[in-house]
Amino acid sequence: MFDLEPSITEWRRQMRAAGLKAGRRLDELENHLREEISALKSAGASDAVAFEQAIARLGSPHSVSTEFNKIRVVHIWPVKIGWTLWLAAILLLAGGLTPGLLAGRLDFVLGAHILSVTAGYTGAMLLGGFGILYVVWGRSGRLSLARQQSLNRAVHRFGPLAASLVITGLLLGMLWSRQNLGRYWGWDPKEIGGLCASTWLVALVVMPRYARLRDRAVMLLGIGGSTVVTLAWFGSNLWDTRRGLRAYGSETCWLLAVLLGIHLVFLVMGMTPAREARKS
Amino acid sequence: MYNAAMIEKELVAASTEPLILSLLAKGESYGYELIQEVKRLSGEEIQWTDGMLYPVLHRMEDSGWITARWVEMENGRKRKYYSIKEDGHQALKKKREQWTVISSVLGGLWKGQHV
Numbered sequence: 001m002f003d004l005e006p007s008i009t010e011w012r013r014q015m016r017a018a019g020l021k022a023g024r025r026l027d028e029l030e031n032h033l034r035e036e037i038s039a040l041k042s043a044g045a046s047d048a049v050a051f052e053q054a055i056a057r058l059g060s061p062h063s064v065s066t067e068f069n070k071i072r073v074v075h076i077w078p079v080k081i082g083w084t085l086w087l088a089a090i091l092l093l094a095g096g097l098t099p100g101l102l103a104g105r106l107d108f109v110l111g112a113h114i115l116s117v118t119a120g121y122t123g124a125m126l127l128g129g130f131g132i133l134y135v136v137w138g139r140s141g142r143l144s145l146a147r148q149q150s151l152n153r154a155v156h157r158f159g160p161l162a163a164s165l166v167i168t169g170l171l172l173g174m175l176w177s178r179q180n181l182g183r184y185w186g187w188d189p190k191e192i193g194g195l196c197a198s199t200w201l202v203a204l205v206v207m208p209r210y211a212r213l214r215d216r217a218v219m220l221l222g223i224g225g226s227t228v229v230t231l232a233w234f235g236s237n238l239w240d241t242r243r244g245l246r247a248y249g250s251e252t253c254w255l256l257a258v259l260l261g262i263h264l265v266f267l268v269m270g271m272t273p274a275r276e277a278r279k280s
Numbered sequence: 281m282y283n284a285a286m287i288e289k290e291l292v293a294a295s296t297e298p299l300i301l302s303l304l305a306k307g308e309s310y311g312y313e314l315i316q317e318v319k320r321l322s323g324e325e326i327q328w329t330d331g332m333l334y335p336v337l338h339r340m341e342d343s344g345w346i347t348a349r350w351v352e353m354e355n356g357r358k359r360k361y362y363s364i365k366e367d368g369h370q371a372l373k374k375k376r377e378q379w380t381v382i383s384s385v386l387g388g389l390w391k392g393q394h395v
Contacts, residue, residue, distance in 0.1 A: 024360070025334070025338070028311065029334060031312070031359055031360070032311050032312050032334075034357070036312065036330070057330045058329075058330045058331040059331035059332060064332070067335040068334075068335045068338070070335065071335050071338055071339040071342065210370070
């Protein structure tokens with residue numbers, strides 16, 4: 001005598017054995033199976049026939065699992081390391097700012113501004129790093145599909161985060177400026193740099209959605225964003241030093257030159273036609 | 281009767297995303313219902329292997345084109361409903377333009393021809 005429930009339990013076991021993890025995906029497929037069985041029974045099929053036909057229509061456990069595995073984006077190690085280092089750096093900075101905030105030595109708005117802008121800027125530079133990897137692997141013919149997908153996903157997910165952090169930092173900076181200097185905006189080089197970085201990062205997020213940009217163009221935008229952030233972060237120090245407003249910028253001159261040189265090299269490399277991605 | 285329009289699997293695969301986006305643009309739906317709707321609209325000429333639809337739905341969800349929510353049914357089981365997002369509308373617009381171009385070119389080439 002055919003019993004439907006144990007048969008469905010056995011079908012779930014086979015799906016798990018084929019590599020489909022138990023959870024919402026399997027629940028969704030089971031719902032589908034049950035609806036199909038119900039429809040077939042309504043059309044006059046017996047429990048056994050309905051079950052057999054329904055699992056045949058759903059596809060074999062192996063083929064369904066294979067299809068699900070195709071959509072899984074494997075995060076490559078540079079992306080994982082980048083994310084981890086970024087997060088660790090932000091947590092360290094937050095930890096470093098906290099004592100000053102708690103002791104009242106650091107204004108809360110200023111502390112939040114520093115944290116937000118630093119997180120956004122370093123995030124944007126990480127995006128530039130992903131773009132550079134894309135260019136390097138593309139030029140050397142080592143840009144596999146897995147690498148391409150992982151870098152694409154990282155840029156598409158990290159871009160909005162970096163843009164939001166920089167914009168939040170900019171707004172917090174304006175608020176602090178209003179509270180302490182009596183004005184929201186003073187065309188300070190750092191303010192201009194923040195505005196330029198925000199604009200570029202917003203473009204990086206918005207343009208791929210509304211313009212038909214290829215992956216390479218998005219990656220180059222990422223490198224461009226990192227270049228703008230480098231100028232906003234280190235260049236504004238130099239600019240201020242020349243104007244006599246700040247005295248902590250001159251030592252960053254060499255760093256700025258090196259960073260800009262690196263960005264420029266990879267931007268030019270990226271603009272030349274790259275080899276097609278290999279299937280992996 | 282010979283089914284002249286049994287559609288090749290490559291063409292079915294290529295049309296899956298625009299079909300899903302077009303159906304979801306009409307309103308929220310779930311996997312089983314989407315399959316039944318495509319069968320009905322195509323006169324059963326488009327035959328998806330049911331289990332293959334779900335990886336596509338999940339990929340589209342990952343891409344930010346569609347979103348999903350679980351709804352509890354009367355029998356206590358939960359069903360996953362999908363709906364289209366703004367990015368999905370944009371993607372549908374692009375796909376619609378592309379399919380319209382292909383349809384228009386083929387239509388022009390085959391005009392007056394008897395196959």
